Each structure stands twice: as C-alpha cells, then as structure tokens.
Amino acid sequence: MEDGSGGDNFPVTCKNCGSTISQSDKHCKYCGATTAAAAAPVSYATYGDIKYSSGRLRSLGIQALLWAFFAIIIGFVVFSASEPDGSPFTDLMRMTSILAILSGIFSIITAILAFIRKGFAFALTACIISSVLALPLIFGIIGLFVAYKLYKYRNDFDQ
Numbered sequence: 518m519e520d521g522s523g524g525d526n527f528p529v530t531c532k533n534c535g536s537t538i539s540q541s542d543k544h545c546k547y548c549g550a551t552t553a554a555a556a557a558p559v560s561y562a563t564y565g566d567i568k569y570s571s572g573r574l575r576s577l578g579i580q581a582l583l584w585a586f587f588a589i590i591i592g593f594v595v596f597s598a599s600e601p602d603g604s605p606f607t608d609l610m611r612m613t614s615i616l617a618i619l620s621g622i623f624s625i626i627t628a629i630l631a632f633i634r635k636g637f638a639f640a641l642t643a644c645i646i647s648s649v650l651a652l653p654l655i656f657g658i659i660g661l662f663v664a665y666k667l668y669k670y671r672n673d674f675d676q
C-alpha cells in the first residue's frame with residue numbers, strides 16, 4: 518500500500534534469505550517468508566545480518582573442521598594400521614587414507630577462511646578439492662553440500 522510518505526515501504530531485510538524488501542510486503546517476494554516474522558527494520562537488520570551471516574559461516578566452518586579432524590585421524594589410523602604387504606587391497610586402503618588426510622587439510626583451509634569470512638574463492642576451491650579427494654569415501658558428498666552452502670552464502674564473506 519502506497520501512502521506517499523514511504524513509511525510502509527521502509528526497506529527491511531528478509532530474515533530468511535537476506536533480500537531487501539518493503540515493509541509493506543506481506544511476504545518476501547524472493548523466498549516467500551512472512552515478513553512480519555521474517556523481517557526487521559534495516560538498522561536492526563544490518564546488525565542482525567552481520568551476526569547471522571557470520572553465524573552461518575561459522576557453522577559451515579565447524580562442519581568443515583569436524584570433517585578435517587575425522588578424515589585426518591581416520592586417515593592416519595588406517596594408514597599406520599595397513600603395513601604394505603603387496604596386496605592390492607592394502608594399497609587401496611593406504612591410498613584412500615592418504616586422500617582422506619589431504620581432504621582434511623583442504624577442509625581446514627575452508628574452515629579457517631569461513632571463520633574469518635575472507636577469500637570466498639579460495640574457501641570454495643579448497644572445499645571442492647577436499648570433497649573430490651574424499652569422493653572415494655562417501656563423505657565427499659557432504660563436502661559438496663558444504664561447497665553449495667558456501668556458494669549460497671558467498672555474500673557473507675567480506676569482499
């Protein structure tokens with residue numbers, strides 16, 4: 518509703534997707550969230566968004582870090598438990614465990630960049646490399662999901 522003062526059209530930020538919408542909108546035109554529940558005035562929203570966006574990057578960083586610890590520990594345990602005995606299965610185990618350790622290292626890079634919210638392109642690249650290295654393990658798929666989330670939250674990174 519246009520009342521001429523612009524009061525109803527006070528810009529607000531959708532809490533669900535972060536888009537800038539009008540306070541008069543009943544629903545966010547981008548994601549459909551109800552604005553009454555989803556939006557706050559920009560002055561609050563800006564502050565809220567910083568906390569919100571660093572929060573969701575931080576949770577992605579924690580996921581990346583959890584994977585890194587898991588991958589590196591499992592990788593070392595499997596690698597040291599499988600003495601080379603000439604069997605192809607042992608070689609495969611050792612190869613997979615090395616890939617897991619490398620995946621973990623790239624995942625740590627992703628986590629650090631997500632925590633400091635810097636270097637989106639590097640964070641995404643490291644995450645994809647980490648995922649591809651872990652693809653022989655099913656867990657690479659989780660890494661690709663994290664990469665997708667990173668891409669979705671790319672504006673949360675400081676440019």
Ligand SMILES: [Zn+2]
Pocket residue numbers: 531532533534535536545546547548549550
């Ligand atoms: Zn929205």
